[in-house]
Amino acid sequence: MIEDFISRFETRIRLNRNLIVRKQNRYFLLNEKLRRSISKEFFCAGTYLGKTKRGKFFPSFNLLRMIADKKANKTIVDKKTEWLFSCGRDIFKQGIIRVMGSKRKGDYTLVLNQHGECLGFGKITRHIDKAKDGAVIKNVSDIGDFLRREKQ
Amino acid sequence: MSGKEFFVTRYEKLGWKYEDVEPKQAIRINAINARKTDVIRRLQLSGVELEKISFLENGYWVRKSGFSVGATSEYLLGLYSIQETAAQIPAMLFTKLNDKVVLDACAAPGGKTVQLADLMRNTGAIAALDVRRPRLIALSNHLERCRVKNTIVYQLDARQASRLKTRFDRVLLDVPCSGNFVTDKDWFKKRTIKDVEKNAKLQRQILTEAAKVLKDDGEIIYATCSLEPEENELNVDWAIRTLNLQVEEISCYGGKALTSIFRKQLDDSIRHCRSIWPGLTQGIFFCKLKKSG
Known part of the structure; x- marks a missing residue:
């Protein structure tokens, strides 16, 4: 599994x-x-x-x-998107700096900040190259979860 | 025997004049996860002003921040922990932690467990114990956030540590204690000398179990955030006389502990213990113990 x-x-x-x-x-x-x-x-x-x-x-x-230490599907995002993603938000095309590996709809991708640190992962909802703007990666899990767990 | 006046009078007899204090918030950089300079630079760019704490290796005071330092990407990525200044001292007192088998007997919420793992560079093994399940959940989240790999957490009372059938090179006893007024604004309303005596008894039971599971050449660090001598100097004096332990000299921040308490003369080696009254930090007492002979 x-x-x-x-x-x-x-x-x-x-x-x-x-x-x-x-x-x-x-x-x-x-x-x-x-x-x-x-x-x-x-x-x-x-x-x-x-x-x-x-x-x-x-x-x-x-x-x-x-x-994330391996060669895998990864999406590097900018500082603003890093924080929005950590707050549970989806990723917009404008916040993406670089994509490594798959850009296809339906695939999983790790989400990394500009320092190469893993912030969580998401599911690609629209082909990243074909989409002009708007949300392209749906947030599945992000490090803001540590704060949400504290509040529970 | 309770109330602010009762305790404040006691503190004066012990040589400290009560004052209201508000220690600065402190963070500790997890050196295994990030370079100190990188974390400082990243926080500075976000508008956080830090000040190096001269007596701590990885500790910094938060001088200014427009937001909670517990809600930054760097915090969520485990690059640093929020840990009270004085609370950062005890774990640093162990010698040679790499590859050792360590017991953190009262571990939750895990600030010192993470610090131990950092000092050990994730080598060796830590057994971290706590009794209450919600506290274990907080501890396990803390370990995951800070990328700790060398720890096994057990829901176990420190007084039953021998059930693990392991002898430990190092034992951290950050024991349950009466606390102090700095961390609890209602402390004077809530606490009585009976609580102090009850906690002192529990601490002696934990010390007894720790001495049982300690290797012959092992080290115990005993720490409380209580200002009451029953939980500090008097308990260590009892441990010397009863458990065949001796106090080791340590070199760190803090004043020498008292060897005479309310006219009772204690073992002279208790001067090697350290006691910090509230001020720059919260109040704390700690010492290093080894088996005699």
Whole structure:
């Protein structure tokens, strides 16, 4: 399921299955040292990868960063769009600085700021080259989620 | 035995004259995630004025900001944490943290856990404990935001740490305490000496468990944000006499702790503990303990 999700960004990451542990619906990637010392009553551990809910996978920001380190579908946005996206907004064509990988409607793309840091990901709603203006990437998940979680 | 007058009189007997204080907000740059100069420059460009805190490696005071520094991209990307000035000191007192097995016995909400992971450069392993589930959720969000990879979080009472069947190189005891009036404006209305005694007892139980799970050459950092000697000097004096622990010399910001409390003479090594009264920072007490012999 995790690898299927990663492939939607047109890339692959080899995850060592022996180092992945599951706690209910959440998945974690450990290092060897953690693997040796972990007891089964843990709450969370190592690198949180994401969770499943009703058969769908919801990635963590750690996993998105891991994908962003690879050659994958990425969209770099300007400073203003960086903040709007982090507030849950969709991305307009005017805010895009550069696209790497797919520009096709329906594909997933990571959203990065000008420093190359991953802000989340979205789904391309209109071919980025063909659209003249307006929203072209629908926000699926963004780092503003950390603030929204605090408020819950 | 409660109320502002009671406590203020106690503080005077301990050598500190009460004053209202409002410490400046502080941040700590997560050095593993970003270069300090880059974070400072980016925040400056956004209109945040920072001032280096001379006694902290990665700590900065927020001198001026037109918005919350807890709502910037840099914060959400884990490049820095908001962490009270004095609270940044205890984790820095451990020696050689890389590749060590560390216990953070009372970890939530995770400011010091993230700092430990940063100091360890995500090597080794941290076991982070806390009892209450909502606090564990806040802790796990904090770890994810700051890209911590070397920590296992358990819903476990610090007094049951030996259930993990691990012996630790380093143990951070940022113990539950009575707090102080700087972080809680109703503190004087709420607190009584009975609370202080109850917390002191809990802290002794945690210290006892920490001594059990500590390796023979390991280090404990004991810290409270309480101003009450029962939770500080008197507890450390008890630990020296009862748990075969000794206080190590430390070199850091803060005044020497008292070795005589309300006419009771304590072990002379308690002078190596540090005590900071509210002012530039909130109040805090801390020390480094090792097994004797």
